[in-house]
Amino acid sequence: DVKVTQSSRYLVKRTGEKVFLECVQDMDHENMFWYRQDPGLGLRLIYFSYDVKMKEKGDIPEGYSVSREKKERFSLILESASTNQTSMYLCASKKGTDDEKLFFGSGTQLSVL
Amino acid sequence: GNSVTQMEGPVTLSEEAFLTINCTYTATGYPSLFWYVQYPGEGLQLLLKATKADDKGSNKGFEATYRKETTSFHLEKGSVQVSDSAVYFCALTGSTLGRLYFGRGTQLTVWP
Numbered sequence: 001d002v003k004v005t006q007s008s009r010y011l012v013k014r015t016g017e018k019v020f021l022e023c024v025q026d027m028d029h030e031n032m033f034w035y036r037q038d039p040g041l042g043l044r045l046i047y048f049s050y051d052v053k054m055k056e057k058g059d060i061p062e063g064y065s066v067s068r069e070k071k072e073r074f075s076l077i078l079e080s081a082s083t084n085q086t087s088m089y090l091c092a093s094k095k096g097t098d099d100e101k102l103f104f105g106s107g108t109q110l111s112v113l
Numbered sequence: 114g115n116s117v118t119q120m121e122g123p124v125t126l127s128e129e130a131f132l133t134i135n136c137t138y139t140a141t142g143y144p145s146l147f148w149y150v151q152y153p154g155e156g157l158q159l160l161l162k163a164t165k166a167d168d169k170g171s172n173k174g175f176e177a178t179y180r181k182e183t184t185s186f187h188l189e190k191g192s193v194q195v196s197d198s199a200v201y202f203c204a205l206t207g208s209t210l211g212r213l214y215f216g217r218g219t220q221l222t223v224w225p
Binding site for chain 1: 145147149154155156157158159162202206211212213215216217218
């Protein structure tokens with residue numbers, strides 16, 4: 001089965017730090033996504049990518065950037081972490097735009113103090 | 114635009130009770146509809162899907178029927194188990210590069 005691996009399960013950072021969240025998938029998927037999950041708000045899309053070096057803003061891109069230099073890896077970057085970015089971050093991937101099943105990683109719980 | 118509205122939780126049931134979680138949607142075009150489930154400490158996984166009107170998706174005793182006339186995709190299960198305790202998300206595909214639009218999730222807790 002497809003594996004989507006997020007580099008950290010728990011992460012604690014200080015306000016103002018630059019934070020990198022890494023995601024790797026092992027099944028040659030074209031599309032990759034970063035969501036954040038907050039109680040009562042569900043999943044909100046931050047950024048997604050449909051090809052290497054291609055990226056599209058989701059619904060809440062402010063304060064975030066992404067990098068996709070290789071097909072298997074999609075990184076989420078918090079340029080200057082703030083306390084309101086404390087959240088669960090979920091990475092997902094899927095193959096192309098016609099195959100619609102999303103595969104999710106287990107998530108990274110980020111706390112910004 | 115595209116959006117999904119699902120019933121507020123939490124939902125608490127006794128084992129073997131009947132479950133319904135309501136989901137309605139707004140979409141342009143002809144979306145596919147999904148239910149994803151998130152067990153404690155895990156990422157989401159696909160539970161079932163339906164790709165066109167009147168299709169019924171089913172898996173693990175759960176069912177949902179794509180109702181275009183009422184723009185709904187309600188999740189049902191005839192007899193829930195403690196192991197069904199999880200958060201359930203309704204979702205639809207949008208027209209933009211394969212992204213999915215999710216509802217806010219419904220927490221289900223089943224007591225023995």
